[in-house]
Amino acid sequence: MFRTPPVNTISHINDITHTRLINYKKIFLVLDDSELHGVYSWNEEIASKMMYLIGMIEVTLRNRIHAGISKLIYNNHRIYCNSIPSGNATSCDWYNHLNLSQNYELKRAFNKELNDRQGNALTPPPSPHKVISSIENGKWFYIMKVKKTLNSNKIAWNDVFPDVFVNYPTSLSGTDNQANKKRNTVLNRLKSFNKIRNRCAHFEPVWKFGSLISEEDGSVLKPEPIDTITCLARLKLEYNKMTELLNWLSPDMSAYYESTRTHQELTFLISHGGLKNFRESEKVKKMNLSKISRIHNIKRHLLKKESVLLQYKGKVVGRFHPW
Numbered sequence: 001m002f003r004t005p006p007v008n009t010i011s012h013i014n015d016i017t018h019t020r021l022i023n024y025k026k027i028f029l030v031l032d033d034s035e036l037h038g039v040y041s042w043n044e045e046i047a048s049k050m051m052y053l054i055g056m057i058e059v060t061l062r063n064r065i066h067a068g069i070s071k072l073i074y075n076n077h078r079i080y081c082n083s084i085p086s087g088n089a090t091s092c093d094w095y096n097h098l099n100l101s102q103n104y105e106l107k108r109a110f111n112k113e114l115n116d117r118q119g120n121a122l123t124p125p126p127s128p129h130k131v132i133s134s135i136e137n138g139k140w141f142y143i144m145k146v147k148k149t150l151n152s153n154k155i156a157w158n159d160v161f162p163d164v165f166v167n168y169p170t171s172l173s174g175t176d177n178q179a180n181k182k183r184n185t186v187l188n189r190l191k192s193f194n195k196i197r198n199r200c201a202h203f204e205p206v207w208k209f210g211s212l213i214s215e216e217d218g219s220v221l222k223p224e225p226i227d228t229i230t231c232l233a234r235l236k237l238e239y240n241k242m243t244e245l246l247n248w249l250s251p252d253m254s255a256y257y258e259s260t261r262t263h264q265e266l267t268f269l270i271s272h273g274g275l276k277n278f279r280e281s282e283k284v285k286k287m288n289l290s291k292i293s294r295i296h297n298i299k300r301h302l303l304k305k306e307s308v309l310l311q312y313k314g315k316v317v318g319r320f321h322p323w
Helices: 009-016 018-027 033-075 106-116 129-134 139-141 157-164 179-202 230-247 251-258 261-269 272-279 297-305
Strands: 220-222 285-288 307-314 315-319
Touching: 009 018, 009 033, 018 230, 033 139, 033 157, 033 251, 033 261, 033 272, 106 139, 106 230, 129 297, 139 179, 157 179, 179 230, 179 285, 179 315, 230 251, 230 272, 251 261, 261 272, 261 297
Parallel strands: 285 307
Antiparallel strands: 307 315
């Protein structure tokens, strides 16, 4: 996980711009430009590795929602549709039967996939899977907030949610106010997921958060992080919420992710030791491969969670990192 420092740290920081790094200085109290670059690189590493988890969640969420709505609309087309949906109960054009005009951006996103540049419907129409695979992640939250179909019938989201969040700890199928609150809690999880997803995608400070808001009632649970300790604590919480979301969607996918090296590395990265590993990157141990022997004792450094660079003829040929 260690990143080699740039040849000219000051020039590198100038290219990033000091304005972009103000919050890093304020929160992490860096002592010099080397530490500043290290902490910035730490954030980049977290963002890039989180995108692997984010991709898993996005694909699984999209497919679960598509299958769940397809099942509802196709099997109940006499209730929800003015015409028989194209496709089948596992994949149909439900988006042509929901009243998407309740959200302009949502309607425009689907029109982009269904129409040509002149606004005419594509012939033949693209397959449902092709359409839904082109809808960006942020739109799915709003899809699950659509109230009615084009024929003005109310969508039974209580039938869809259990098919999407198959491993949610309690039932999402009720129709009473308590069940509505549970489904709203899930939607709030998607909303917070979208925020951290966008921060990662744009290499913004992943560790920067506002106040911690209750997913159940919108109350403030904790103030925004103000230092290293509170930032790391919040980062761990948000990461756990992301892995929990994946588990709600698919226990199998969740188990697979938790077996990956990426999960192990991220668990270390969002700890104090992970931050220190980048913050003090210039102190990394360097060993010459041609002179290495038992006296170097790589095991000792790794158990201390220190990175080790192996060099040969002045070039880095290997890295050992804790995770």
